[in-house]
Amino acid sequence: MTLPHPTADQINLPIVLAVLGDPTRLAIVRYLASKEGVPMNCGKFLDLASKTNLSYHLAKLREAGVTRTEAVGTSRLITLRRDDLDKRFPGLLDSVIAAAGEDKALPMVGSADTEIDA
Amino acid sequence: MTLPHPTADQINLPIVLAVLGDPTRLAIVRYLASKEGVPMNCGKFLDLASKTNLSYHLAKLREAGVTRTEAVGTSRLITLRRDDLDKRFPGLLDSVIAAAGEDKALPMVGSADTEIDA
DNA sequence: TCCTTAGTTCAAAAGTTATTGAACAATTGG
DNA sequence: CCAATTGTTCAATAACTTTTGAACTAAGGA
Numbered sequence: 001m002t003l004p005h006p007t008a009d010q011i012n013l014p015i016v017l018a019v020l021g022d023p024t025r026l027a028i029v030r031y032l033a034s035k036e037g038v039p040m041n042c043g044k045f046l047d048l049a050s051k052t053n054l055s056y057h058l059a060k061l062r063e064a065g066v067t068r069t070e071a072v073g074t075s076r077l078i079t080l081r082r083d084d085l086d087k088r089f090p091g092l093l094d095s096v097i098a099a100a101g102e103d104k105a106l107p108m109v110g111s112a113d114t115e116i117d118a
Numbered sequence: 119m120t121l122p123h124p125t126a127d128q129i130n131l132p133i134v135l136a137v138l139g140d141p142t143r144l145a146i147v148r149y150l151a152s153k154e155g156v157p158m159n160c161g162k163f164l165d166l167a168s169k170t171n172l173s174y175h176l177a178k179l180r181e182a183g184v185t186r187t188e189a190v191g192t193s194r195l196i197t198l199r200r201d202d203l204d205k206r207f208p209g210l211l212d213s214v215i216a217a218a219g220e221d222k223a224l225p226m227v228g229s230a231d232t233e234i235d236a
Numbered sequence: 237t238c239c240t241t242a243g244t245t246c247a248a249a250a251g252t253t254a255t256t257g258a259a260c261a262a263t264t265g266g
Numbered sequence: 267c268c269a270a271t272t273g274t275t276c277a278a279t280a281a282c283t284t285t286t287g288a289a290c291t292a293a294g295g296a
Contacts, residue, residue, distance in 0.1 A: 012221075012223070013144070013214075013217045013218060013221050013224075014138075014139050014140060014141045014144055014224070015139070016139075017135050017136075017138045017139035017144070017214070018135075018136060018139025018140070019139070020132075020135045020139075021132050021133070021134075021135035021136025021137070021138075021139050022132060022136070023132045026131070026132055026135070088217070089213060089216075089217040090213065090216065090217075091209055091212070091213035091216070092210075092213040092214065092217055094209070094213075095207060095208065095209035095210040095212075095213050096131075096135070096210065098207075098208065098209070099131045099206070099207040099208075099210055100131060103130075103131050105130070106131075106132070
């Protein structure tokens with residue numbers, strides 16, 4: 001890991017809520033949760049926003065402690081920080097993901113095959 | 119009830135999260151939860167923000183469907199919309215409130231006795 | 237009726253967040 | 267080395283959100 005991440009105890013509730021309170025970012029988190037364990041690269045989310053804008057949103061998620069971003073080659077592998085979030089805010093991530101799963105208005109990550117293991 | 123509130127099914131996840139992602143509003147919600155069943159008037163929260171600003175934040179909470187505001191005389195009685203939130207987003211409110219309870223950085227509603235039943 | 241209490245509304249200012257495009261950097265493959 | 271791929275940074279702008287003070291409304295009590 002090269003990029004700056006908060007430690008688990010630096011993760012802050014209002015910031016996490018504010019970061020999740022954006023439809024693009026919520027869609028990213030929902031997708032990461034649906035493929036948990038499989039690190040995603042940024043390109044996977046290109047149907048949610050432009051490359052530049054994605055860089056911005058993914059940085060927000062990382063800085064809030066919601067995701068972990070690992071640099072591998074020219075790629076960034078993005079994962080949910082589930083253990084840290086569960087430790088810090090038990091049940092929060094699960095209820096958000098469950099609620100997001102019901103949300104038909106939320107943008108959807110498309111089905112282009114860009115998974116790391118595809 | 120006179121003021122406009124969303125119906126339960128109009129309550130929208132990203133909006134609720136964004137509204138809760140503000141320390142002042144989160145403090146209000148935490149306090150309402152700690153005194154659940156006891157409607158609060160706006161004055162109760164005067165140590166969090168100015169009267170005008172409170173009016174703004176309480177309107178945000180109401181418009182998001184997080185609180186219900188009932189006009190009684192010159193007062194507004196504010197309650198958490200727990201049933202609607204629980205129906206819509208099971209577990210979410212509880213995990214947010216539990217997490218907020220641990221948060222030493224969150225502003226606190228003082229102990230001036232302005233409860234409706236005090 | 238007049239005063240007080242409780243809260244709203246409005247417009248302006250301040251601050252913050254999101255979005256964009258152009259330019260950049262780093263790695264990988266030919 | 268050259269080109270392509272992957273993503274970042276920067277500065278500008280657009281769009282929102284928060285905060286403020288002054289003016290206001292509406293109810294209740296003296």
